[in-house]
Amino acid sequence: MEDYEAKLLSITADELPSPKGSIPFGKLVALVSMKTTNTYERELRKLAEQLPYKTALWPSFGQYVEDWYRVEIGQFKRELQYCERGGCEVREDCENLIDLSYQILNIISPGLTSSASRVAETLERIKDQRLLIWLRMSSEIFHMYQVNSYFGVRMLNTNVAWMCEELVRMGVFKSPADAFKSQKHIQQGLMLSGLPKRVASKLYQELQDA
Secondary structure, eight states, X not given: OTXXXXXXXXXXXXXXXXXXXXXXXXXXXXGGGOXXXXXXXXXXXXXXXXXXXXXXXXXXXXXXXXXXXXXXXXXXXXXXXEEETTEEEXXXXXXXXXXXXXXXXXXXXXXXXXXXXXXXXXXXXXXXXXXXXXXXXXXXXXXXXXHOHHHHHHHHHHHHHHHHHHHHHTTSOSSHHHHHTOHHHHHHHHHTTTOOHHHHHHHHHHHHXX
């Protein structure tokens, strides 16, 4: 990609209202006692109705579905599986149903925020494929903060780590630690979703202080 870094830093996404949590952590804790797949699915879908965006395709709960995700719950099983070619592969072996809910809510969230989608329309699918990944990573953070701050912080840590590693792959920095020190680059990554600059700055500072 021609001048990858310059193009990344030049992107300006339309600013969106600050994301506000819609599913309190206490309501997620109530899911932990669910014993059956059907009960868990019903209660999680009820919670998801509170989200400020339309959810994408849900995984199957218990049934095989070709080329998509399946949720399996048992006495010692809380798995997110991917089904293909007649079999299923465990993608996430979760410690509890809160962890599993995080994985599911990430799958069903829109791929990009409305602001990131508008940016994506200006990019070339092949030539700018790495920039499209930045847009998705930024959007995942925004969407998880729309669930609640607990899930938001978790996605923030994961995806900012990816951003730091990507900046090394780009040849901009020698190490992820050096990349993280550059507020300009990390803050830009957060703002690609439409996250307001003041909020992006605040989240970056919180990561520094953590």
